[in-house]
Amino acid sequence: MELERLSANATADQVVDILRTDGAVIVENLVSDELIDQANRELAPYIEATGMGPDDFTGRQTARTGALIERSPACRELTMNPLVLATAQELVGNKIQIHLTQTIAIGPGQGAQPVHRDQWAFDFFPFPDDFHVQCNTIWALTDFTEANGATRVMPGSQELPNDFGHSIDETVCAEMSKGSVLLYTGKVYHSGGANQTDEVRIAGNITYCASWVRQEENQYLSCSREVAATLPEDLLRLMGYSRGAYALGYVDDLRDPIEVVRPDLGTRGLGDVTAQVRATPTHSATS
Ligand SMILES: O=C(O)CCC(=O)C(=O)O
Ligand SMILES: [Fe+2]
Numbered sequence: 457m458e459l460e461r462l463s464a465n466a467t468a469d470q471v472v473d474i475l476r477t478d479g480a481v482i483v484e485n486l487v488s489d490e491l492i493d494q495a496n497r498e499l500a501p502y503i504e505a506t507g508m509g510p511d512d513f514t515g516r517q518t519a520r521t522g523a524l525i526e527r528s529p530a531c532r533e534l535t536m537n538p539l540v541l542a543t544a545q546e547l548v549g550n551k552i553q554i555h556l557t558q559t560i561a562i563g564p565g566q567g568a569q570p571v572h573r574d575q576w577a578f579d580f581f582p583f584p585d586d587f588h589v590q591c592n593t594i595w596a597l598t599d600f601t602e603a604n605g606a607t608r609v610m611p612g613s614q615e616l617p618n619d620f621g622h623s624i625d626e627t628v629c630a631e632m633s634k635g636s637v638l639l640y641t642g643k644v645y646h647s648g649g650a651n652q653t654d655e656v657r658i659a660g661n662i663t664y665c666a667s668w669v670r671q672e673e674n675q676y677l678s679c680s681r682e683v684a685a686t687l688p689e690d691l692l693r694l695m696g697y698s699r700g701a702y703a704l705g706y707v708d709d710l711r712d713p714i715e716v717v718r719p720d721l722g723t724r725g726l727g728d729v730t731a732q733v734r735a736t737p738t739h740s741a742t743s
Contacts, residue, residue, distance in 0.1 A: 457611050459630055459638075468542035471639055475547055475591075478611040479644025484636045486539065492597055492635050495530035495660060502527055503561050503658070515648065517566035524557035524662065525687070525695060526679040531557060532691060534595055535662050541694075543639060544591035544664040553696045555590055555665035556673035559597065560648065562605040562657045568650040571610065571622040574663065575642030577672050583642075585615050589669060590642035594630070595660035602629045605651035607638055607659070614643040624650075667700035684717045692717065702729050 460474045461482045474481040499521065506519040514520060524531035534540075535554065544552050575581075575589055583589050600606035608627035610616075622645050629649065630638045640646060642665075651657055665671065675695040684692065692698070697714040699705045703726055707713045715722030 458628055459609060459611060464539075466539065468539060468546050471539065471543045472546045475543070475639060475641055479614045480609045480611060480630070480638060480640035480646065482630060482632050482636055482638050483539065485633065486537065486637050487534065487595075487635050489635055491530050491533060492595075495528055495534065496597055496658070498528040498530055499524070499559055503559055506561075508563075513570055513572075515560075515562065515566050515569060517563040517651070518648065519561040519563070520558050521561070522556070522558045522673055523678040524559070524660070525554070525675070525691070526683050531660060531662070532687070534593075534660055535694070536691060537637075540593055540637070540639065540662075541664075547588045547591045547641065548664065548666050551667035551700060552591070552664045552694070553667045553671060553698075553700065554673075554675055554694050555592075555663040555671050556661070557663075557678075558661050558673070560594075560659040560661050562648055562651045562659075564651055564654045564656070566605060566648075566651045568608065568624045569648035570620065571608070571624065571627065571645050571647045572620070573618070573643055573645060574640075576618070578669060580618065585643075588641055588643070590663055590665040592640050592642065592663040593661070594638040594640070595662065596632045596634050596636050596638075597658040597660050598656070599634050600630060600632045600636075600657060600659075601653075602631055602649065603651075604653045604655055604657040605649040606631050606657070608647050608649050609638075609640065610645040613645040614641060616645065664694075667696075667698070668704055671696060681717060689714065689718070689721055692721075699726070702726055 509515040712722040
């Protein structure tokens with residue numbers, strides 16, 4: 457079974473339909489080469505300075521470089537991509553936040569990563585099969601080929617039991633050209649591929665989660681207050697400078713957290729809790 461591919465004019469409904477069945481889909485050439493070139497230029501010094509992973513899961517020949525919101529205006533644009541955001545909101549729910557931002561530079565000689573589910577990051581909490589706590593992207597910052605370590609996926613593996621024993625032979629390869637994006641759920645089994653070339657394969661891994669869980673990359677500490685003060689409101693709110701639910705994440709006297717970095721933007725009060733409860737009657741494991 458191959459991964460499904462959509463073109464850049466796909467709708468979020470189309471993307472989500474495939475995510476619900478296969479757990480992953482490629483949208484080809486969603487952004488321009490220029491934007492990807494800009495991201496690569498902005499990030500090159502940081503990637504260069506990043507050490508290799510400390511273990512076999514992160515990859516001993518793999519450099520993971522985070523804080524993409526702080527470091528790269530082009531990555532801010534990737535993070536706010538309208539198709540990706542609409543997809544994440546449709547899959548996870550309207551209240552989402554950034555979960556993590558990192559480049560994954562798989563170097564020559566890196567073997568395949570263990571096959572895994574990203575939602576295991578939440579301490580293996582058994583989320584119901586029909587509840588998606590996260591929605592993930594891997595942007596191709598270089599061309600992705602089977603030989604250079606393109607991401608591997610087990611399409612349709614979302615409802616299999618948790619098992620660390622799946623092999624690369626059960627996966628298919630997400631080959632894609634620079635500027636394309638692989639969208640995948642937190643439930644689908646996947647892994648980074650082995651790099652058998654002498655080039656470096658670079659992914660822009662930007663993921664989103666429900667606004668009421670803890671973020672994998674701490675956005676408040678990964679992005680400086682100075683840079684945060686320059687960012688647009690929608691990006692700040694996505695980073696978590698927002699309440700994740702009625703009172704979740706307020707600052708001191710019930711203040712809106714965005715007010716700390718952008719005093720001009722705070723909203724007063726927590727909103728109408730009764731209306732919020734009525735509007736969200738379906739937070740149950742089975743609905
Ligand atoms: O680098 C890749 O292609 C995938 C990496 C991955 O799945 C992870 O680190 O969770
Ligand atoms: Fe992963």
